[in-house]
Amino acid sequence: MTAAVYSDRTPLVVAACLLALVLRPLGYAGTAVTLAVGVAGAAVPVNAGGARRRVWTMVTLVGMAAFALVGFGGHALPARTTAIGIAASAAAGVAEELFFRRLLYSRLERFGPAAAVAGAAALFALVHVPAYGTAALPVDVAAGLVLGWQRWATGSWTAPAATHVFANLIQVV
Numbered sequence: 001m002t003a004a005v006y007s008d009r010t011p012l013v014v015a016a017c018l019l020a021l022v023l024r025p026l027g028y029a030g031t032a033v034t035l036a037v038g039v040a041g042a043a044v045p046v047n048a049g050g051a052r053r054r055v056w057t058m059v060t061l062v063g064m065a066a067f068a069l070v071g072f073g074g075h076a077l078p079a080r081t082t083a084i085g086i087a088a089s090a091a092a093g094v095a096e097e098l099f100f101r102r103l104l105y106s107r108l109e110r111f112g113p114a115a116a117v118a119g120a121a122a123l124f125a126l127v128h129v130p131a132y133g134t135a136a137l138p139v140d141v142a143a144g145l146v147l148g149w150q151r152w153a154t155g156s157w158t159a160p161a162a163t164h165v166f167a168n169l170i171q172v173v
Contacts, residue, residue, distance in 0.1 A: 093164035117148030
């Protein structure tokens with residue numbers, strides 16, 4: 001992550017995005033809103049200088065709030081609410097983030113942060129097609145954009161991993 005200049009408009013953009021998620025209509029229009037929020041999140045610079053822990057916490061909470069408010073458009077994860085299902089869902093979130101936001105993102109980063117976020121998000125969505133079908137593709141792209149924004153904003157794969165685990169767990173619990 002390169003040092004970004006903090007914009008005093010950032011809290012307004014975050015608030016507007018959260019409001020858009022809360023008020024989004026059902027169906028494809030809601031998916032478009034979710035995608036727009038992901039794009040806005042990727043475009044807003046976050047100052048990580050001297051406040052890395054605070055930035056990590058804020059970015060992680062914003063991502064978790066987005067997933068809690070949006071959900072996954074009605075497609076459920078294949079795990080059951082059992083101890084093994086819960087553990088598998090949590091492990092899957094960490095494993096996918098190790099691949100998509102640690103390995104893949106770092107390889108795509110040489111093309112710029114937008115390419116790293118978008119490329120990892122697109123591939124993240126595509127690998128979920130067999131499990132959820134093409135109807136879930138826009139929601140999975142939006143999820144990948146939010147997780148990619150978190151990776152860019154914090155410089156670490158751990159914020160998207162925590163958010164991904166949270167998102168998986170709210171689907172099975």
